[in-house]
Amino acid sequence: QKEVEQDPGPLSVPxxxxxxxNCTYSNSAFQYFMWYRQxxxxxxxxLMYTYSSGNKEDxxxxxxxxxxxxxxxxxxxxxxxxxxxxxxxxxxxxxxTYKYIFGTGTRLKVLA
Amino acid sequence: EADIYQTPRYLVIGTGKKITxxxxxxxxxxxxxxxxxxxxxxxxxxxxxxxxxxxxxxxxSSESTVSRIRTEHFPLTLESARPSHTSQYLCASTEGVxxxxxxxxxxxxxLTVL
Numbered sequence: 001q002k003e004v005e006q007d008p009g010p011l012s013v014p015x016x017x018x019x020x021x022n023c024t025y026s027n028s029a030f031q032y033f034m035w036y037r038q039x040x041x042x043x044x045x046x047l048m049y050t051y052s053s054g055n056k057e058d059x060x061x062x063x064x065x066x067x068x069x070x071x072x073x074x075x076x077x078x079x080x081x082x083x084x085x086x087x088x089x090x091x092x093x094x095x096x097t098y099k100y101i102f103g104t105g106t107r108l109k110v111l112a
Numbered sequence: 113e114a115d116i117y118q119t120p121r122y123l124v125i126g127t128g129k130k131i132t133x134x135x136x137x138x139x140x141x142x143x144x145x146x147x148x149x150x151x152x153x154x155x156x157x158x159x160x161x162x163x164x165x166x167x168x169x170x171x172x173s174s175e176s177t178v179s180r181i182r183t184e185h186f187p188l189t190l191e192s193a194r195p196s197h198t199s200q201y202l203c204a205s206t207e208g209v210x211x212x213x214x215x216x217x218x219x220x221x222x223l224t225v226l
């Protein structure tokens with residue numbers, strides 16, 4: 001079983017839609033939860049960063065972490081064509097290491 | 113924008129050739145990583161380093177080797193490339209004072225072995 005599961009999509013939505021991206025994980029020791037955005041032919045860039053459970057909001061983006069369910073989400077409000085990218089969840093902080101575990105990424109396309 | 117650079121961005125070579133993928137960062141980060149990324153697959157950690165003269169193999173078995181002689185430089189070498197090495201290779205670094213920190217990525221090196 002993979003440590004992190006993420007629906008690969010692709011996901012196509014109309015401009016202005018609310019997008020929900022999700023990951024589940026199996027290692028309860030993870031403490032840090034991240035969402036990266038990766039445009040085609042580019043490296044991933046950090047979008048949201050959350051420590052432990054709770055919500056974090058940054059503009060149109062909201063990250064949620066539910067450690068009891070081992071489930072994290074990223075919501076994108078008023079989605080724009082420029083949001084079209086692959087979104088990767090990532091986790092770290094287990095076993096006192098500096099290792100980051102990534103999901104497969106969900107490819108999102110926002111249609112104008 | 114992250115100050116981490118990878119060269120070459122694209123490389124097409126024949127089987128059996130030796131190649132080195134370069135990675136440099138100007139942020140003074142101690143921790144550096146190499147990931148392999150294939151379409152539809154998660155990023156797989158193949159090597160990491162927590163400082164000069166410190167290198168470890170990652171979770172994904174790889175025939176590549178790395179070195180860390182200077183803080184800013186973390187090259188990856190394949191002694192004899194094979195078609196199975198065709199992939200995207202991503203270099204990353206973090207300050208990571210606590211257990212973790214923002215991981216900065218380079219733009220990747222896309223390797224094709226014929």
